[in-house]
Amino acid sequence: xxxxxxxxxxxxxxxxxxxxxxxxxxxxxxxxxxxxxxxxxxxxxxxxxxxxxxxxxxxxxxxxxxxxxxxxxxxxxxxxxxxxxxxxxxxxxxxxxxxxxxxxxxxxxxxxxxxxxxxxxxxxxxxxxxxxxxxxxxxxxxxxx
Numbered sequence: 001x002x003x004x005x006x007x008x009x010x011x012x013x014x015x016x017x018x019x020x021x022x023x024x025x026x027x028x029x030x031x032x033x034x035x036x037x038x039x040x041x042x043x044x045x046x047x048x049x050x051x052x053x054x055x056x057x058x059x060x061x062x063x064x065x066x067x068x069x070x071x072x073x074x075x076x077x078x079x080x081x082x083x084x085x086x087x088x089x090x091x092x093x094x095x096x097x098x099x100x101x102x103x104x105x106x107x108x109x110x111x112x113x114x115x116x117x118x119x120x121x122x123x124x125x126x127x128x129x130x131x132x133x134x135x136x137x138x139x140x141x142x143x144x145x
Contacts, residue, residue, distance in 0.1 A: 007139050008060050010036045012044040012080065013098075014072045021125055022067070025132035033136065034060075041075030045083055048090055065139055066095040068115075070106055078106070081113035096135065 013019050019037055026035055036059050038044035044066070050058040066084075070077030077097065085091050096117040097110045107118050119135075122128045 005140060006063065007033045008036065008062070008064050009033050009067060010038060010044060010047060010059050010064065011067045012038045012041065012072070012077070013067070013069045014039045015069070018069070018121065021128045022132065024125065025129040028129050029133040029136065031132060031136045040072045041077065041080030041083065043074075044080060045075075045087075045090075048084075048093070049087075064093050066093060067098045067135075068095050070097060070099040070101050070110070078109050078113075081110060081115070085113050 011019065011022055013022070023035065025031070026033070036047060036057065038047050047057050047059050048064070050061075068077050068080065072080075075083070077099065081095065084093060084095070094116045095113075096119060097115055098119050098121055099106070100121050101107075102120060110118055119131065122131055
């Protein structure tokens, strides 16, 4: 894969098992996109803005994709989406919600913030890995600045 086609993926997830599953799925499917991890919305915004205490955590400004859980401490997913979409520098960043919430209200609120997709977390690792490869294939086909 050419480096220019890589997508900087920010996973905003507080569950260590889900973080581990995403990492394992990337490795299993040879997904070479850089993966950044934030455990809540506040941390994610700092990483996107380059104001994280650890500058190595800063997500490059180009070719970004956010995988967002909704149920997190400090700043949940819907609050994060509101902050993201009201920040002129970040508002166009594509976001795919990856959550266990099957509530219609969560889905509607997320789509009201112009998300690119709403996916329920699969129960098995095999299904999780399949979902990650499908997402990777989809975003590789998309034209991103």
